[in-house]
Amino acid sequence: MKFLMKEGGFTTDFPYGRLDISGDEEYGFRPYQLLTASIAVCSGGVLRKILEKKRLNVEDIQIDANVHRNEQEANRVEKVEIHFTIKGAGLTEEKIHKAMELTKKNCSMVQSVIPAIEVVETFEIIPA
Template sequence: MEANIKWVEGDTFIGRSQSGHNVVFDTGADGAAPSPMEMVLMSTGCCSSVDVVSILKKAKQQVENVEVKLTAERAESAPRVFTKMNLHFVVTGKNVSEKHLARAVQLSAEKYCSVALMLDKTVEITHSHEVVESVAK
């Protein structure tokens, strides 16, 4: 895998992935885009969400929406690495099994999410979840 980062101006950079996608980063007060650490946090949530959605689909769960709410704590001094992270999954659907959701989150955490598994070596990562029954329309 390869990527390229190019400085634009001020605290703004553009990353280009090997697959040809551009991502804007901002490292300071400009606020033009997420910071690299925000990207790591969001990447962890996305990676795990991909797993959870896939596992729930294979279990024939009637999932309508999956959202992961991410919270993280960072070290007080440089390098300000993540020290704690929580991924809270909120899954909306019809008759979604809490047992299936718990298993999907566990499998992602322990086996499939490469981003979280890489970070887990130095970050205390926890997971939580809830099922929200969809409202009949």
């Protein structure tokens, strides 16, 4: 990836679009937002694949991510909470819990940041 300086931040182009990054939301995505999004969506993608391989009937997955930063240490990201709302038929707490364990173990972004950043993953099931 190549990043070019622009007013208020940096930019890079990908085949699917342009990404503007800045410490100021007026000029682009903030780095901590991209980090949080990477962790959450990587985890969600791995979870989705695992649920598909287990042939579980999942209609939808929504992800809520909450980031905790330490203002005393350069606004360091210390914890990311990821909550999955999974909608489907025939889903049980036990099946999803097992899938979540595999997800955490196989998500490259989660594995890249722990133990420096605590990652907490929770879920709820919505019957279809």
